[in-house]
Amino acid sequence: MNAIALGPLLISLPRLFALGATLLLLLASRYILPLPAREQTRWFNGLVLVWLLGARLVYVALNAQSFALDPLEALKVWQPGYHPLGGFMAGLLWCAWYLRHRLKAMAQAVILFALASAVWLVAVMVALPGDDFPVAALPEVTLEDLDGNEVYLPDLADGDERLLVNLWATWCPPCRREMPLLEEADARDGVRVVIVNQGEDLLPTVRYLDDESLAFRFALRDPSQTLMARFNAPGLPTTLLFDSDGRTQAVHVGELTRAELDRWLEDN
Secondary structure (H helix, E strand, O other), rough: OEEEHHHHHHHHHHHHHHHHHHHHHHHHHHOOOOOOOHHHHHHHHHHHHEEEEEEEEHHHHOHHHHOOOHHHHOOOOOOOOOOOHHHHHHHHHHHHHHHOOOHHHHHHHHHHOOOOHHHHEEEEEEHHHOOOOOOOOOOOEEEEOOOOOOHHHHHHHHOOOEEEEEEEEOOHHHHHHHHHHHHHHHHHOEEEEEEEEEEOHHHHHHHHHHHOOOHHHHHHEEEEOOHHHHOOOOOOOOEEEEEOOEEEEEEOOOOOOOHHHHHHHHHO
16 A cells, blocks of 8 residues: 555655655755755755655646646645656756855765665655555455445446446545546546445435535445455545456555546556
8 A cells, every 4th residue: 555544644655755765864964964054954945845846847747638637736736746756856956056166065965865865765665566456356345335226346347447446435535525536537438436435324425425416327335344444445535446357456545636547547
């Protein structure tokens, strides 16, 4: 999984590792960089801001088609969507420009920045193996739709459409934010979206979908949160992509963005 839960909060592991690498860089620079305290603070704060800006701009540029549908999505900086290499290159340029009159400090800053980036990369590669899926295929679970009809989950893999299974709840803000995007995906050719409410009664589930005018072909209930246990989901929302034969293709914990969804559906 790509996140851990702290109470009701989901924290992305890459972001958590990035915070750790940033703190490591801050600590190391305090003892190693030959700069006055004020200049060192300006360099470090600028480095963080430039990294975030560069990583975001490169990600948006590489996913321009997805962001073109709603350009304001690029301003939602709390969502996933940062390109590490773009941030790294922007950081190198910042170090070169800001420390251009201090060549020794520039060399040391670049080395420290590169080492912190390498620590982050190694942590991500070790903690997030690419094909470590919690389930290999759709689990043999029977749930109910909103009309009380039983639905055997493997039957939804019909051999023609890929299956997007989303675990959600009405009390979860990220779940609510991504619902319109999932509804759009459900209207795409070759894609079938299954939203599975976790642990809530029928009334609040139906009321929320009606109030928001959301219509899905497959809206199921899982009052015992069986799928959260089967998928080893640390929190909500959790989304899994299965191929047309019901085999697991991808897993995402946390809010799903349009760019991420487009990449899933293009690559798989």
